[in-house]
Amino acid sequence: MKKLSKEDISQDVFDLYDDYAHNKVDRRQFLEKLSLYAIGGITIPSLLSFIMPNYIDSIIIKPNDSRLQSDYITYQSPKGGGAIRGLLSKPKKMEVKLPSIVVVHENRGLNPYIEDVGRRAAVEGFITLAPDALSPLGGYPGNDDEGRALQQKRDKYGMLEDFIAAFEYLKSHKDCNGKIGVVGFCFGGWISNMMAVRIPELSAAVPYYGSQPTEEETSKINAPLMLHYAGLDQRVNEGWPAYEAALKKYDKEYIVYFYPEVNHGFHNNTTPRYDEAAATLSWTRTIAFFKEKLK
Incomplete structure (x- = not known):
């Protein structure tokens, strides 16, 4: 071959x-x-x-990384799917309470790439929670095709409630300093935008190539935003002009980056859509943004 x-x-x-x-x-x-x-x-x-994704050879921070304590937990989402499983990761050495980040998966459940992203953020000094919105249906099934099919069976607003509940879980966590952000990819980008709409106390949101809220929804945003878009992603990018107009109209704090000549999913290093330069630069910007806004 x-x-x-x-x-x-x-x-x-x-x-x-x-x-x-x-x-x-x-x-x-x-x-x-x-x-x-x-x-x-x-x-x-x-x-x-x-x-197709290659998860085995693409993990950057291994599940047993000695710098981290990384374990699956279950929390309750009363308005969403009920009992939600997620990967909670945090530095092993903690001298003070730390800021937290909700990490939101794409449209296929909590796959190894998103778990890895949660650990990548944790080694930077954050407590991270990467929930699996497929929990009510048995969880991520082990491959993306079945994961997409399962996720289609759930209502997106019900899943939004699951991630809002993850924010509440972190807010009450004994090691959290009360500052909580969200980062999400694709479907998770939409969730990140909508968490900024729905949660007044959210400290920062970083949507990667995510669909945009309406003008009315945008008016309710309090959190500062950092938005990442792929230059070749016409499907998602067509919603940006209206979103930007609303952000400006309501004087919202945001910064946006377009990465030219890269595809939707450029941060996902398990597929050939991955672009190392854009992924590295965007992630460096993301971590710096969280360190500034969640301190």
Whole structure:
């Protein structure tokens, strides 16, 4: 099987995968359309192997990292899904109470990438909670295809309640200093925006390529925002002008970054949509933002 690189792949393939990852085409349609690009020694299996997530080889902060205490906990979401499982991570050495961050997954549940993001933030000196909104349906099933199918069975506003409940859990945690932020990716970007709408005490929100709230919802935001968008992500970016107009109209604190020539999902280092330069820069900005706003 030919080993592929990004240079071998048409942008149309990345756009097709984005449609598939966001339920615009089903698996049969995805494979049918993908077959059009299986030419010149490139096979469908090689394309699938290249474009689908590789979690095993992509973990940056291992689950047993000696700097962290990282364990699964269960908290209650009375207005959402009930008992929600999440990964709680914090530095082992704590001399004072620390700020906290809710880490919100994409549209497929708490997969290894998002767990890793929670640990990445924890080693920077935060308590992090990465909930699994698929908990009421048995939790992340071990692969993204089934995870997407499960997440479609839940109402997004019910899941929003689960992440608001995660904020409340952290707020009452004995090691939290009371300053809490949120970072989320894709679906989690929308959740991050909406937590800023719904939670007056939220200290900071960092949505990555997330859908935007309405003008009326935007008027209720108190938290400072840092927004990251992918330059090639037309689907999400088309909502930005109206969102920016509302943020300006209501004099909200925000900073926005567009990363040119990168795809939706550029922070996710488990797929070829990953862009190391944009991911590293955006994450450096994110951590600095949280350290400023959650101190």
